[in-house]
Amino acid sequence: MEKILECVPNFSEGRNLDTVEKIVDSFRGKDGVKLLDYQTDKDHNRMVVTVVGEPEALKKTVIEAVGTAVRLIDMRTHQGQHPRMGAVDVIPFIPIRNLSMADAVDVSKQVAKKVAGKYALPVFLYAEAAIHPERYNLANIRKGEFEKMAEKIRRPAWKPDFGDAEIHPTAGVTAIGARMPLVAFNVNLDTDNLNIADQIAKRVRHTGGGLRYCKGIGIELKDRGLVQVSMNMTDFTKTALYRAMELIRIEAGRHGVNVVGSEIVGLVPMEALIDSAAYYLGLEDFSMEQVLEARIME
Structure with missing residues (x-):
């Protein structure tokens, strides 16, 4: 790969292994993309996926994975120790090779626009992609979690960056951004x-x-x-x-x-x-x- 972008999406499912595998299948066997790792935690009820790829190929697989998670995860019944606000809780993009942070920000905005329109999923931009300073810190966006998000995003100060000011009834909301490795x-x-x-x-x-x-x-x-x-x-x-x-x-x-x-x-x-x-x-x-x-x- 000439240009390598990393993505570490966090999904709100760490117990139902059938759902986990269906989400991870979005990243398997795709040209220009390599699945490096995925880990689940029952207490957190969360899965963290690490994947790298060429920007265009990676965008397509991430969008596909979001669609699978939106279809399979119901936040109305989700319980876990880790704070969360959506089926796909957060999607960070990290520049690795021959890409700048500006490139990663651009990809994050493209993905945010696509998933908001395709899945009726409200999206907040965070970290280096944040348009509003108060949204740089993910914790500020996530405050209130899924249970209070429906009321929160109706406030003018918390209108999503992409999508309508109404949560997806089962998938909640998502934060997408760009950052350095953590x-x-x-x-x-x-x-x-x-x-x-x-x-x-x-x-x-x-x-x-x-x-x-x-x-x-x-x-x-x-x-x-x-x-x-x-x-x-x-x-x-x-x-x-x-x-x-x-x-x-x-x-x-x-x-x-x-x-x-x-x-x-x-x-x-x-x-x-x-x-x-x-x-x-x-x-x-x-x-x-x-x-x-x-x-x-x-």
Whole structure:
């Protein structure tokens, strides 16, 4: 592929595997597109897909996947720990090779216009594609979630960027935009007290006075009897994963609980993991040029 664009759509389904597979089939076996990964989470009731491709081919497959999700997912019965506002909750485009952020923004707007018209799905533009400053932050758009979105988008300040000011009755609304790579990083605690995870998330995330490029919420993992600090690290080059981990350890200690594990959702840039590995190993003057795989890929 001469030009590579990445897309990481999040779908509000992580339990019905038949629905999951039908959505993912939209990305399989398509010329100019490569499905890299898809992960489901029953507690979040969510699926994250990672796919790359040439811009035109990728646009077509994403639009097809949206149509499948709109047809199969009914938000009126959806329940899960992760905040959500639609069957296709968010669709970010990320420039990877021979494409600028402006190119990614242009693709995001084209897809937004198409899915709004084709599926009667209201769309908000966010991140680098945002037209309104208050919509840059996805959390501002998602506030109120599916249950309160019907009333929200009737307000003049929250008129969708594409589509009518009326939610799709079963698929809700969608946010589409462009951004740089982020890391979905979750840390698990040895307690079932969700209030503790909420308090820690509040102290770790930027809006609570924590790490600049960190968003976080508390999540309950009922099947495991644990809670989780679920984070999006929006710029791992400026806020490293190990900083989030260590700050969570400190805050967890105040509540008498411990970190028992962590997870990455979807794919992660090698540099993000190497940075944390170098920190925990105490490596001096280490650089990515010393990573065998990085040199081979040059």
